[in-house]
Amino acid sequence: MRVNSSLSLATSERSWDVVVIGAGPAGALAAHQLAKRGLQVLLVERKEFPRDKVCGGCLGARAVELLDRVGLSRLLEPSTAGRTDALQFYTRTSTLRLPVPGGRVVCRSEFDRQLVAASIGQGAVFRQRTHAVVEPNLAVGLRRVLLHSEDGQTETVTAKVVLVCDGLSGGALVRLPWMRASPSVGSRLGLGTVLDDAAEFEPDRIHMAVDTPGYVGIVRLPDNRLNIASAIDPVALKGRQPVAAMSNILTACRLPVPENFTSSHVKSTPLLTRRGGQRACERLLLVGDAGGYLEPITGEGMAWAIASAIAAEPLVAEAQRAWRPHHSDQWEQTVGHLVASRQSICRSLARLTRHPRLLSYAMRSLATVPWVVAPLINHLNRLPPRLETLC
Numbered sequence: 001m002r003v004n005s006s007l008s009l010a011t012s013e014r015s016w017d018v019v020v021i022g023a024g025p026a027g028a029l030a031a032h033q034l035a036k037r038g039l040q041v042l043l044v045e046r047k048e049f050p051r052d053k054v055c056g057g058c059l060g061a062r063a064v065e066l067l068d069r070v071g072l073s074r075l076l077e078p079s080t081a082g083r084t085d086a087l088q089f090y091t092r093t094s095t096l097r098l099p100v101p102g103g104r105v106v107c108r109s110e111f112d113r114q115l116v117a118a119s120i121g122q123g124a125v126f127r128q129r130t131h132a133v134v135e136p137n138l139a140v141g142l143r144r145v146l147l148h149s150e151d152g153q154t155e156t157v158t159a160k161v162v163l164v165c166d167g168l169s170g171g172a173l174v175r176l177p178w179m180r181a182s183p184s185v186g187s188r189l190g191l192g193t194v195l196d197d198a199a200e201f202e203p204d205r206i207h208m209a210v211d212t213p214g215y216v217g218i219v220r221l222p223d224n225r226l227n228i229a230s231a232i233d234p235v236a237l238k239g240r241q242p243v244a245a246m247s248n249i250l251t252a253c254r255l256p257v258p259e260n261f262t263s264s265h266v267k268s269t270p271l272l273t274r275r276g277g278q279r280a281c282e283r284l285l286l287v288g289d290a291g292g293y294l295e296p297i298t299g300e301g302m303a304w305a306i307a308s309a310i311a312a313e314p315l316v317a318e319a320q321r322a323w324r325p326h327h328s329d330q331w332e333q334t335v336g337h338l339v340a341s342r343q344s345i346c347r348s349l350a351r352l353t354r355h356p357r358l359l360s361y362a363m364r365s366l367a368t369v370p371w372v373v374a375p376l377i378n379h380l381n382r383l384p385p386r387l388e389t390l391c
Contacts, residue, residue, distance in 0.1 A: 014157065015142060015157070015158045015159065015160075016040050016041065016042045016157060016158070016159040016160075017034070017039040017040040017041065017159065017160050017161070017320045018031075018034050018039055018040070018041045018042070018159055018160065018161050018162070018163060018316060018320060019041075019042045019044065019132070019143075019145050019157060019159040019161075019162045019163070020034075020041060020042070020043045020044065020124075020162075020163045020165060021044050021132040021134070021145070021162065021163065021164050021165060021166050021172045022044075022045065022046075022164065022165035022166035022167060022172070022288075022290070023043055023044075023045035023049070023112065023115075023116050023126070023128070023165075024053070024112060024165060024166075024167055024288065024289075024305065025111075025112065025115060025288070025302050025305040025306055025309070026165040026287045026288025026289070026290075026305035026306070026308055026309045027043060027045075027163065027165030027166075027287070027288070027309075028043065028112060028115035028116045028118070028119050029070070029072075029115060029119075029305075029306055029309040029310070030163055030165060030287055030309040030312055030313065030316075031043040031119040031122075031124040032070075032072070032115065032118050032119040032122050032124065033070065033309065033310065033313040034124075034313060034316060034317065035119055035122035035123040035124040036122045036123075037313070037317055038123075039317065039320065040125075041119075041123070041124040041125065042124070042125050042127065042157065042159070043116070043119055043124050043125065043126045043127070044127050044128075044130050044132040044145075044147065045116075045126070045127070045128040045129075045130070046128075046129070046130065046131050046132070046166070046171065047128065047129070048128050048129050049109075049112070049113050049116060049128055050109040050110065050112070050113045051109060051112075052108070052109050052194070052267060053108040053109065053112070053192075054190045054191065054192035054229060054267050054268065054269045055108045055192065055227075055229060055301065055302070056192075056206070056217050056219060056227065056229040056296070056299055056301070057105050057106050057107060057108055057111075057219060057221065057227045057229075058084065058103060058104075058105055058206060058219060058299035058302070059076070059081070059103060059104040059105070059106060059299075059302055059303065060100065060102070060103050060298075060299060060300060060303050060380060060381060061100075061101065061102030061103060061380075061381040062300075062303050062307075062380065062381050062382065062383060063104075063300075063302055063303035063306050063307075064076060064102060064103070064104055065383060066303075066306050066307060066310060066383070067306065070310060072115075072118060075106075075111065075114045075115065075118070076104050076106070078222070079222060080106065080107070080110060080111070080114070080222060081104040081105065081106045081111075081222060082104065082105045082106075082203060082204070082220065082221060082222040083103065083104060083105075083204055084100065084103035084104065084105050084204055084205055084206055084219065085099065085100065085101045085102075085103065085204055085205065086098060086099055086100055086204070086205040086206070087100045087205065087206045087208060087298075087299070088205050088206065088207050088208065089208050089210060089359075089363055090207070090208065090209045090210065090253040090254070090255055091209075091210050091211070091253060091356050091359055091360040091363065092211065092252055092253060092254075092356065092360070093360045094360040094363040094364050095363070096363035096364075096366060096367055097205075098373055098377065099373075099377065100206075100377055100380070100381075102381065103206075103299070105206075105219045105220070105221060105222070105227070106221075106222075107194075107221050107222070107223070107225075107227070127147070129149065129150045130147050130148065130149050130150075131147070131148040131171065132145050132146070132147055132148075132166075132172050133145065133146045133148070133171070133172055133174060133175060134162055134164065134172050134173060134175065134176060134284060135156075135175060136175050136176055138282060138283065139158050141160070141323075142158035142159060142160060142283070143158065143159050143160075143161070143162045143282075143283040143284055144156055144157075144158055145157050145158070145159065145162055145172075159283070160283065160319075160320035160321075160323070161283050161284070161285065161316050161319050161320045161323070162283060162284050162285075163285050163286075163287050163312065163316065164179075164284065164285070164286045164287065164290045165286075165287045165288045165289075165290055165305075165309075166290055167288065167289040167290060167293075168181075168269055168270045168271075168272070168274065168289055168290075168293060169270065170290065172290075173290075176281075176284075178277055178278060179277045179278045179279075179281065179284075179286065180277055181274035181275060181276045181277055181290065181291065181292045181293065182274060182275055182277065183270070183271035183273070183274055184271075184273040184274060184275050186233075186273075186354075187271035187272055187273040187274070187295075188214055188231040188232055188233055188234070188271070188272050188273070188295060189231070189232055189233075189234055189237065189268055189269060189270075189271060189272065190229065190230070190231055190268065190269030190270075190272050191229070191230040191231075191232060191242045191245075191246060191266050191267070191268050191269075192227070192228060192229040192230065192266065192267055192268075192269075193228050193261075193264045193265060193266045193267065194221070194225050194226065194227050194228070195225060195226040195228065195258050195260055195261060195264055196225055196260070197224075197225075197260070198225070198226040198258040198259070198260065198261075199259075200226075200256045200258050201218050201219075201220060201226060201256075201258075202220070203220040204220075205219075206218075206219050206299060207219065207255070208297070209249050209250050209252075209253035209255050210249075210253065210353045210356055210359055211248070211249045211252045211253060211356055212354075212356055213232050213233050213236035213245060213248070213249060214230060214231045214232035214233055214236065214245075214249065214353070215230065215231055215232075215249065215297065215353050216228065216229075216230040216246050216249045216250055217229050217230065217297075217299075226258060228246070228258075228261070230242075230245075230246050230249070231272055231295050231297070232245055232246070232249075234271075242266040242268065243261060243262055243264065243266055246261075246266075247261060247262065272293060272294075272295045273293060273294055273295045273350075274289075274292055274293045275292055276291045276292025276335075277292075279291040279292070279331060279332050279335055280327070280328035280329075280331040280332055281328055282323060282325075282328070283319070283323050285312060285315075285316065285331050287305075287308050287309055287312050288304070288305035288308050288309065289301075289304075289305060291308070291335055294343050294346055294347055294350065295346075295350045296346060297346060297349050297350050297353060298345060298346045298349060298380060300343075300346060300380065304339045304343075307338050307339060308335060308338065308339055311334050311335075311338050312331070312334075315327060315330060315331060315334065345376060345379060345380065
């Protein structure tokens, strides 16, 4: 089902309380929350909805609770969100099942479409097939954004606050390069596809195969399709088709290669892990992946985006009334507290996947002392105290 733009480019030339660039989970949820407060919000998306994304499609218990607290639990009804209760790791020599209750798996194109529809329902104005570029120079008390439509038209809008939520691309910040996140050394590429009628792999769990070039995650969607997402070292893809590299990892870990996988169309992402630059400046905040990204082997990618969108809401509501220099510092501190400081487990595990033999040893050790795992799972699922007071 398509989501139609709420207005034409010609009629969008006006001043807004907030312009949100990027309609993924961070952008669409931020637009929803701010429009719910009665602010005039323009949500701009470069592509046409619905659109496919390279993503594991997993929402942990923390993300599920956050969506419930902001009144969006309807997005996770059984018809559109399957349950996951375990994360199953596979290497060449070992397997380990970690209980991770309370998770959901969604089809990203449908989940994002529903989030955008919810933001429109709260009064946000949606403009798709439009490339937004933030201008470095401000108007008096306003931030300028150039909107480039597919038909070649260009218009300028202004906003009291602009949120850049355009993920890894950073396209909105081409004129502010010092704010763009840069790829980290050793960063992997993201690959993904969705398969119809694939009989392999049990539902209700995330299957994660890890070998030297990277890892492949597989989960069954509510409509019974298989969602396959992978992070692979670029050097392993030189002279090789992505499907072949992903299939080799599955085979090395003694997992079946889905019958129709070799003929599937695999999409890719830019390099995944990125160090954030400056996350805020006058009347401009970077929210979600745009502010920096970590290879999400724990399945927390969307949870980080959702948390940052919710955290941005009260700050933006205050800043659009009267911007003060401390708002930039406040956002940097908020992101550090809510997201960066909570990525330690994911960062450690991502490093461990680069050493499969060491990972296998760790998996065998954890299997003998399962009580060690519980605190780690609780940490992943627990809401940060600051978010407890925001929603």
